[in-house]
Amino acid sequence: MGPRPRMTLERRYEALSWRGKLSEVAIARKLGVARRTIQCLFKKYEETGSAADKKGMGRKRLTTQREDRMLIRKSLYNRRATSRQLAEEIQKMTGKQLSTTTVKTRLLEAGLKSCRATRKPLLTAQNRKRRLLWARAHKTWTVQQWRTVMFTDESRFSLVSDKPVHVRRRRGERFNKDCIAPTMKQGGGGLMV
Structure with a gap:
């Protein structure tokens, strides 16, 4: 206890x-x-x-305010960096050996929490423009018109790993472009059935 x-x-x-x-x-x-x-x-x-x-x-604080700011800046520059990677970078710069727990604590104090990256289809500017045009063209469709559309169900089998990506983000940054893991059609290697 x-x-x-x-x-x-x-x-x-x-x-x-x-x-x-x-x-x-x-x-x-x-x-x-x-x-x-x-x-x-x-x-x-x-x-x-x-x-x-x-x-x-x-216990005395292991890091100075300057080192805390450095750590936060490094984390925001590379949001996918792990606590271990950040600790190694700080050690190279300052010579201080920080534990991963200390790194996590300092980042949590700054409001940077490790979360899974939001998965979102990778869309080019042209894709976004086409989608918007399509939505505007079909926004006045009636229920009868939508009933003529055939919807299909698909199952996807990945040939490569779909491991979750972790990023550090503050509250409200879920859809920040640096906090999103873009997905591609067929996931870069998959089979649709």
Whole structure:
């Protein structure tokens, strides 16, 4: 089981306000924490006169703000780069060895989440123009006219892998051209039945 979340400063002062009025056990029950937590809080308050944590508690950050910006810039330049590839690039530039977890954490802090790329047919400008003309020409068709059209069902068997592509993107960038994996007819090698 992981560590319990730390008590907020407000809850610490709430516990201190009950000091002398309630027992340590009663305060601990009321706040839903261990009795030892309350004991340590009271001891710390007697020694320092404050319930706040000491400045600089916790592990020091491994990367600087400049390195974080570098990492974000590299990720946005190549959205398909893996955490390992980004860590290697940063190591080449700064000499610091970062874990893939650190890289993921920094990118998540910047709002860059690893997601599957949106799959979308690869359309040229000419294809888009033709599709738009076709849609405009047929937008006034009646149900009777559409019933004369024969729709067919097809099954596709790939001869090559259709592995999902992962990209790093921010919220709302789903259809950004850098976050899309274009698909081709027959997938670059397939059989239609």
